[in-house]
Amino acid sequence: MKLWHSFKKEILLATRGFYFYVEIAMAGLFLFLLLFVIPENFDHRVDEYLFYDVPDSAWGYFESELLEMDEDGSVEVVEIELDKEIISGSLYQTEENNYYVLDEQKQAISLADSERAFAGVIHMDELGEVTYTYYMQGYETDRLRNIYAVFHNESMDVLESAFAAQDVQVLHEDQVLLSDRQNILPSFLTFNGSLMGMFILASYIFLDKKEGVIKAYAVTTSPVWQYLLSKVGVITLTSLVTSLIITIPVIGTQANYLGMFVFLLGTGFAASALGLVIASYFDDITHSFGVLFGLVILLMLPNIAYFIPTWDPIWMKYIPTYAMLEGFKEILLPGGDMSYILMASFGFFIAGLVLFLFANMRFKKTLTI
Amino acid sequence: MIKVENLHHSYNNNDEYAVKDANFEIPEGEIFGFLGPSGAGKSTTQGILTGLLPLQKGIVTVAGYDVKTIKRKMFNKIGMSFEQSNVYSKMTAKENLDFYKKLFDVETRDSEELIKLVGLDGKENVRAGEFSKGMKHRLTFARSMINNPELWFLDEPTTGLDPAIAADIKDIIRQQNKKGVTIFLTTHNMFIADELCNRVAFIVDGEIKLIDSPKKLKLEYGEQLVEVEYQKNGDIATETFSTVLAEDKKRLQDVIAKYDIQSMHTKEATLEEIFIKVTGRGLA
Numbered sequence: 001m002k003l004w005h006s007f008k009k010e011i012l013l014a015t016r017g018f019y020f021y022v023e024i025a026m027a028g029l030f031l032f033l034l035l036f037v038i039p040e041n042f043d044h045r046v047d048e049y050l051f052y053d054v055p056d057s058a059w060g061y062f063e064s065e066l067l068e069m070d071e072d073g074s075v076e077v078v079e080i081e082l083d084k085e086i087i088s089g090s091l092y093q094t095e096e097n098n099y100y101v102l103d104e105q106k107q108a109i110s111l112a113d114s115e116r117a118f119a120g121v122i123h124m125d126e127l128g129e130v131t132y133t134y135y136m137q138g139y140e141t142d143r144l145r146n147i148y149a150v151f152h153n154e155s156m157d158v159l160e161s162a163f164a165a166q167d168v169q170v171l172h173e174d175q176v177l178l179s180d181r182q183n184i185l186p187s188f189l190t191f192n193g194s195l196m197g198m199f200i201l202a203s204y205i206f207l208d209k210k211e212g213v214i215k216a217y218a219v220t221t222s223p224v225w226q227y228l229l230s231k232v233g234v235i236t237l238t239s240l241v242t243s244l245i246i247t248i249p250v251i252g253t254q255a256n257y258l259g260m261f262v263f264l265l266g267t268g269f270a271a272s273a274l275g276l277v278i279a280s281y282f283d284d285i286t287h288s289f290g291v292l293f294g295l296v297i298l299l300m301l302p303n304i305a306y307f308i309p310t311w312d313p314i315w316m317k318y319i320p321t322y323a324m325l326e327g328f329k330e331i332l333l334p335g336g337d338m339s340y341i342l343m344a345s346f347g348f349f350i351a352g353l354v355l356f357l358f359a360n361m362r363f364k365k366t367l368t369i
Numbered sequence: 370m371i372k373v374e375n376l377h378h379s380y381n382n383n384d385e386y387a388v389k390d391a392n393f394e395i396p397e398g399e400i401f402g403f404l405g406p407s408g409a410g411k412s413t414t415q416g417i418l419t420g421l422l423p424l425q426k427g428i429v430t431v432a433g434y435d436v437k438t439i440k441r442k443m444f445n446k447i448g449m450s451f452e453q454s455n456v457y458s459k460m461t462a463k464e465n466l467d468f469y470k471k472l473f474d475v476e477t478r479d480s481e482e483l484i485k486l487v488g489l490d491g492k493e494n495v496r497a498g499e500f501s502k503g504m505k506h507r508l509t510f511a512r513s514m515i516n517n518p519e520l521w522f523l524d525e526p527t528t529g530l531d532p533a534i535a536a537d538i539k540d541i542i543r544q545q546n547k548k549g550v551t552i553f554l555t556t557h558n559m560f561i562a563d564e565l566c567n568r569v570a571f572i573v574d575g576e577i578k579l580i581d582s583p584k585k586l587k588l589e590y591g592e593q594l595v596e597v598e599y600q601k602n603g604d605i606a607t608e609t610f611s612t613v614l615a616e617d618k619k620r621l622q623d624v625i626a627k628y629d630i631q632s633m634h635t636k637e638a639t640l641e642e643i644f645i646k647v648t649g650r651g652l653a
Contacts, residue, residue, distance in 0.1 A: 005471040009460075016459040212455030216512070219419050219449040220472035221441045365423070 002222040006230035010204075014234050017207070019200045026196060027242035030188045034181055034250050041180045047098045047117045049089075051108040054124040062122065066092040066099060082110055109135055176334050182251055186328035187303050190321050192246065193239040193264055194271035195296055201235045201275035202292060206285045214363070225360045228276055232356070235275075236268035251332055259341040260331045266345035267324050270352035276359035280366060323347070370520050370551040371395040371418065376427035378413050378575075387413045389575040391427070395568075397519075400542070400552040402566035404559065404640075406650060410575040411555045412452075412524065418553065419449055419522055432520050445475045448518030452525040452555075454505035458498030462489055462508050465497055466515055473516040483511040488537055503530050510538060514545070521545060524555045539565060559640040569640070573648045583640055590646055591638030595621065599628040609636065 014020040052062055067073055069092065076091040080100065087107055092099040102108050105121050112119030112135040119135035132152050136145075151159070178185075208214050217227045243264055247255055278295070282288035302322035305312045316322055327344040330336035376391040388410040395401045405411050416422035418431050420439045429436040434443040456465045466480035484493050487507040497505055506529055513521065526542065527535040542565055546552055556562055562569050563583050570580040579586075593612045598605055608624065611617040612635075624630075638646075645651055 002472055005468065009457075009468045012464070013457060013459050211458060212451065212453055213457055215421060215451065216449075216455045216469070216509075217472070218421055219444055219447065220469065221444045221474055222472045223441055 003226045003230060006222065006226055007233045010230045010234040011237075014204075014238065017204075019203050020238065023192070023196055023200060023238050023242050024245070027192060027245040030192060030246050031249060034184065034188070034246070038181050038184060045093065045096060045098045047100065047115060049100050049102060049108040049111040049115070049117060049119040051102050051105045051119075051121045053105065053121060054130075058124050058128075066101070069094045069099075071095065080111065082107060082114065112137075178329070178332060182332055183329075185247065185250055185332055186325045187306060188246055189243050189328045190267075190303075190324045191300075193243050194267050194321065194324060195299055197235045197239050197268050198271040198275035198278075199292060199296070200238075201231055201272040202279040202288060203285055204231055204234075205276065205279035206282070206288070209279075209283060224363050225356075228356070228360055228363060232269060232272040232276070235272040236265060239268045240264050247332075254332070254334055256331045256336055256338065256341070259336070259338055260328075262345045263327050263331060263341050263348075266348035266352065267327070270320065270348040270355065273352040273355035273359060277355050277362065280359050280362035320348070320351070370397045370399075370432060371401075371553065372428070372430040373414075373418075374428040376414065376417065376424075376429060378410075378417060378422065378425050380413075382425070386575050388417070391572075391575075391577050393570055393577065393580055395551060395553065397551050398546070398549050399567045400546050400554060400565050402562035402569035403553065403555045403572060404557065404562050404569050404644065405572035406557055409572045411557075411572055413575075414572070415522055415524060415553065415555050419447065420444075442474065445473055445516060446519045448513040448516060448521045450510045450513035450521075450523045450526055452528060454502070454509040456497045456505055456508050456512065459496060461494045461496050462500075463493040465508060466512055469512050469515050475516055477515050478517060480515075483514060484508075486514075486541060487511045488534060503534060506530060507534065507538070510541075519550060521550050521552045522555070523552060525558070526554070526556075527558065527561055535561075559644065563640045571644055571648055573650050578648050586640065586643050587637050590643040592636055594636035595633060596636055597621065597624060597633045598631040599624055600631065601628055605631060 052059060054062060063075075067075065071093050076093070078089055078091045078100070079086050080089050080102075081087075087102070089103075089107075090101040092101065100111070102111070108119040108121060111117065116137055118137075121133040121135075123131040123133065125131070132148075134148055214224075214227065218224055240261065243260065247260070274295075278288055278291055282291075285292075299319060299321045302316055302319050302325055305316050305322065306325045323344050327341055330338075330340050372394050373391055376388055377386050378388040379386050391410075391414060393401075403411050403414065413422065417424055417429060417436065420436060420443070424436045432443055432446040434440055456462075457468075460468065462484050463480050466483060470477040470480065481493055484490060487510055489504060489507055489511070492500070492504065497508060500508065510523075510526060513523070523542065527538050530538060539561065542552060542554075546565075552565075554562065554566060566583060568580060568582050569586070571578045581589075594609050595612055596607065596609045598607050600606075606628075608620075610621040610624075
């Protein structure tokens with residue numbers, strides 16, 4: 001009952017404080033970005049500038065290949081700015097590329113230079129021998145260069161038979177992917193629900209330390225852990241509310257809200273308990289800023305791995321936010337892995353409990369007079 | 370109500386003691402003054418008695434509870450008014466007291482009645498953050514009475530208050546004491562200690578130098594003299610007489626009989642003078 005009264009008091013204090021509205025405003029800002037700035041899906045197509053130095057009789061063959069790859073099977077005449085001049089080109093769009101076919105070789109090379117893109121010149125001599133010249137940026141990997149070299153030096157039959165010999169096993173037949181916008185959501189939820197929670201909880205404690213109210217609480221019949229837990233409760237509730245503010249308009253009914261509730265309880269508890277531990281070592285937020293800032297940077301690192309899957313070192317997996325990002329992704333995916341969500345929630349809860357008990361011990365020790 | 374035996378406390382867990390071998394006992398219903406300059410060990414001792422600091426060495430019993438294995442229900446019997454006011458600035462005076470009421474398992478006092486008692490009537494619904502330092506101090510003081518404590522710890526209860534309010538606070542302390550409340554008063558203000566305390570302890574550098582009643586201390590350490598101002602041949606004359614020596618007593622009678630007395634004061638030593646005499650230290 002005393003815990004409930006402490007919780008109600010914390011809610012009252014939070015609604016009269018600055019940080020509560022910072023959290024709500026941050027959630028509003030994230031939502032605005034997701035709905036009005038970030039597109040449903042990014043255009044991933046890579047621009048390539050091509051010049052075909054081939055006889056007119058052969059051009060028909062190459063054009064038919066391009067049209068076959070084109071999404072709508074038709075060419076689009078476009079205007080391209082080059083050195084403050086407008087030139088025209090033919091655009092063929094595939095799922096992965098925008099191929100611009102230009103009238104002059106130097107146009108393709110200049111655009112590769114100015115647009116930091118890939119250019120190719122396809123030359124056919126009188127004997128019908130085709131030569132491919134690629135203009136790259138210099139940072140391409142050897143692997144990519146070798147692929148181009150092999151591609152044009154091996155018989156296509158050999159390559160095709162090699163491709164055909166690959167054993168491809170489909171693990172999930174009806175795999176559903178998140179849109180690019182939805183895919184950003186786990187990152188926002190991790191930042192909003194956990195890192196902000198840790199930071200704001202520490203701020204609440206510093207505010208109480210400044211006012212000296214912890215000492216007043218310590219001479220009542222209510223134990224200090226109830227005081228600390230009531231703060232954790234407020235942070236968890238706030239992160240639940242703000243996470244819903246972001247998630248519902250973006251993802252609708254697709255998310256696993258029960259899983260989200262459980263996961264936010266676990267992650268929120270762990271993050272706020274970490275905030276408690278930090279707050280127990282410092283008197284005010286200024287002194288703790290270095291530690292808080294360093295920790296936030298460390299915990300943000302898995303975001304890089306999340307958005308650049310090719311960079312995913314093993315050690316990254318030991319940073320708790322890595323599991324948070326994965327957990328939120330499972331929550332948002334239709335048919336997400338509930339056992340992962342529950343396991344991760346349990347793990348975070350246990351970690352939070354250990355941190356909380358440690359923080360409680362620290363606070364009991366540091367109630368200096 | 371309080372029993373302290375061989376109490377030691379070191380903040381660095383070494384031989385540098387903030388409190389050294391303190392021994393005292395406070396019976397029920399007494400106002401006990403714990404006097405000393407800043408850094409003497411007053412607040413450390415009080416911190417141990419109220420459970421804010423762990424008991425490292427010694428035996429301490431407070432309100433029937435062993436402080437070594439402190440029980441939360443002990444705080445039902447204890448009230449604590451801190452030197453530095455510590456109320457929630459974002460909550461109103463009434464909200465502050467109403468919240469603390471719920472943290473005890475005993476019958477509590479009415480918040481509005483307490484607010485009125487400390488002279489904050491009309492400010493019930495004003496946030497404590499808008500209060501002056503003195504008003505916050507009074508609210509902290511009021512909060513310490515919320516659970517009808519049997520043992521009341523007061524740390525500098527009149528510091529920063531104007532004389533009229535300080536007088537009201539002293540009256541409240543006396544009234545509570547009349548109801549049987551035991552009071553542990555920590556202060557460096559000898560006047561309030563003199564006015565209120567049944568007994569005082571002088572503490573310096575963590576050591577209790579002396580414990581006795583202010584009256585006995587004055588008798589023991591004060592000079593039994595009377596200073597008299599009287600008119601003599603058109604001028605004002607001043608003389609000091611011993612109230613013990615027969616010769617002085619006779620001369621005093623003569624002066625009273627013969628001249629117009631302008632003023633007459635006993636030269637009783639103040640508690641502060643006795644403190645300096647006993648400890649060799651001032652209270653600043």
